[in-house]
Amino acid sequence: MAMHRHEQDIPYATLEQAAEWFAVFRSGRVEDDERRRWQDWLAADAGHRQAWARVEAISDGVAIAREAPQAASAALHAASQVRQRRKLLKAMALAAVTVGAGWQIARQESVQTLVAGLGAAYRTGTGEHRQVVLADGTRLWLDTDTVLDEQYDDSQRLLVLHRGVILVETHADTAHPARPFIVHSRQGAMRALGTRFAVRQYHGNTELGVSQGRVEISPFDAPARVIAAGEQTSFTRHAIAAPDALEPARQAWTQGMLIAEDMPLAQFLAELSRYRPGHLGCDPAIAGLRVVGAFPLRDTGQALAMLEAALPVRVKFTLPWWVTVVPG
């Protein structure tokens, strides 16, 4: 590979020595005699000097990101998450070959999710928020970390939600006769009956809130039920919960806001963490504190600062991507 071009003249043993010297100097505690030994080492061989120049170049190169270490760490962390998903997918694919027919449904769901993450038609990253207009004029809002497939054909307008949250505003079909509009989650199908509604995919269930029109839910292993405007419910493959009154605040994310109306702090942080890479945790002692207010989702740092101002809590940044809220 091309990358070996630079190093082919420098023996590996020399690179090892250069790396050791780097570790010595970076410690910040270098004795005089050690410094002399390093100078002797440099003077002894042109290859040593060449290796040392490479060490300095690498060290200086990384240092350019030092002006904003938190942003740099968050960016690297986000990239490693992309890679993790990829790795997991490979492992799963291998397992599928090995296990063969004994392949379980639960696994299949995970694979489906992972495959979707790599191949879906619409996808948002952590903290991202996207609006899409489909070919038939249907408008979609994708919340943070959402994966969605659009599978329109002659017989139906099908959306498959693999992960995350969508808000749908259907449009009269451009095709004649009009095709049904259906959203699939991992627990069942939702058929729109002229409408605006939001769907959220949780691990074991799906949540549906209907603002306009009606939606018919057909869980994969249970009878169908129609949910009317102003209602919300959640369902598994086997059952639909009794509908509650719709909380409009739950759709505030389409405006880039998280609205908390007397929300427990732990739940608030769990919501906010969906918009932020890394860990966002809470000291159990204050998990039950109540949060009230409207918080910006596009700037979770500001949302945390607002939280600190409103409640007797302190936001502790152990590492840029490891944040804990503790008693203030």
Add this chain to the structure above:
Amino acid sequence: MTASPSGQPQLHTLYAEHHDWLQAWLRNRLGCLFTAQDLAQDTFLRLVVRPRELDAGQHPRAYLTTIAKGLVVDHWRRAEIERVWMAAMLERPEAMQPSAEHQAIVVETLIEVDRILSTLADKPRQAFLLAQLHDLTYAEIGTQLGVSERMVKKYMAQAMLHCLSAGAAFRAALA
């Protein structure tokens, strides 16, 4: 850069027969025509640079998609790094925002750092980043990672050796 003479017509045929299909396949995954065009070109470019992969006894579309999948993941990694970095910069007051050119250099650097360090073990990687990015002392890093200072020093040497042997080339180093 040379492709083997026997590889040349083969590549040409491959391109003619599979380029449009591959581009459609990529577009379906990425949801963006322009990126799909770029990555389809990159996939074939990869075959020019490493013609030996052409000899594999697979169906051409199978290895084209293998290469393309790797490029898609790379593309998303780059996009994530760029997105997160840019978002952080936008949160800064206008006067403190670096120039677009400077930002591009930093983003390229981070992509290279990510590429190189992704194949390094977790603790040496963290130690290296805590030292080089966050300017922590060995004692502080030891506390963070739950290891001795001596161990941190070993990690630092290990990480640097990894960068050296992987041929890390950061933009800033060339400037």
